[in-house]
Amino acid sequence: MPDPRTEREHGFERPEPRRRLKNEAIARLGQVDRRILYLAIAVAVVGILFRPLGLRIPVTDEVRRVYDAIEELPARTPILISFDFGAPSMPELYPMTVAVVRHCFRRDLRVLGLGLLPEGASIGAEVLDSVADEMGRVYGVDYVHLGYKPQIEAAILGMGEDIVRVFPRDFRSQPTAEYPVMDGIENYRDIPLMVGFASGTEMVLWIQYAGARYGQRIVSGAAAVMATVFYPYLDSGQIEGLIPGLRGASEYEQLIGMTGRASRGMDAQSVAHLLIIGCIILGNVGYLASRSRRGEG
């Protein structure tokens, strides 16, 4: 191939065909530095957080079914809420736990919280206490936090026989059985509904042991990355409703009439998705252009 510099020195220059230049520019679309993409997504997210668009997210059937299952419970009915997630999933799961706990307190249900992951128990305590403070609910009367228990399978199975035996002391190290909120509660038979928030496959264990073995009614909130794992259980009726990821959380916030972090984050989510779709299209155009260029060569 002739060196263009040598050609220039000798006073002649081959005119670059415009089509070739255009093809090269398009082909470069597939080789954009990943850091530029990171920056573009960060700018889009931050920009929309400052200037929300107010996009409306339609409520899906699976989220409405969680809402309906809680809504139909009579006042003072016990409900079990398991916080089985850690800090990495908080942006998705924390908003939905706040919305569901708020809904439960608004319905005057007796809330029994627990965590089968260590961090989940601490997050659950923070959610229960903060929402209870805000809504004037009393620890031990309206809600209790049973705490953390290692060995998930053993804990779920044990609660099917005797909850107090599995959790003799609560999260605050007090005797669980002495709280008025525990009156008349022995095992799953006394709890009409269980809500599980899980970042991983912990929810499958609830379905497998509490659901299949003891017939416990279950609804779930899940990290988006696990949603496709749980949809088959929703279709089969093994869970009655599902709140998937931040989108599901924002839908639940709509249902209970609150504007929380999930609703505020969904505009940024939508714009980031559009940006990613755009990048995928441009990347593929670039790939096809570079392939055709190679074909020409």
Added chain:
Amino acid sequence: MAMTTIGIWVAAILTLAIYSFLYRDNPIYKLAEHILVGVSLGYFVGLYWHTTLIPKLWVPLVEGGNVLVLVPLAMGLLMLTRFSLRWSWLSRVPMAFVIGAGAGVSIPTAVDARVYRQIEATMIPLTSLSSVILVVGVAATLVYFLFSVRHEGALGKVATLGTWFLMVGFGATFGYTVMARISLLIGRMQFLLGDWLHLLAD
């Protein structure tokens, strides 16, 4: 209040340190990574000490005089023999117990919850388009996994259809994964701009 503020500052600085990896690997990122590993380890050791060893072993043994808890203690200690070439075979005893008990507990319920109920949910009347797609999708995907038969002719076409259903499944899973990762970014940005810098409206 002061502790909360310090906590927010520490979290914000560590978040930025971790995000610095997006530009390139660097010592600040490495420091944050090592802090995460060290703190997590310390947290879990403390947690298991207080939630398992003290209430399940120390209290029953010392305060309750229950010598039966020495059995699981011995089994647990046998696990540590894996560090010795000479005695590592002893760790097979607790391993066998864990595997045996685990399988015994989980197999009946797993078969019920993950196999029978899922098969039952697939055996539905073909009265709507979605139920037809569901049944055809399951059947075609299962045909794709028939490796003992050559995928030729009609069977090959059904297996190819199965791969299409698999691709749709992978696409949906990847889409949800992207959504989850963007949610994490949004959560961190809400923390940095809201909780830390107070630039976002509540």
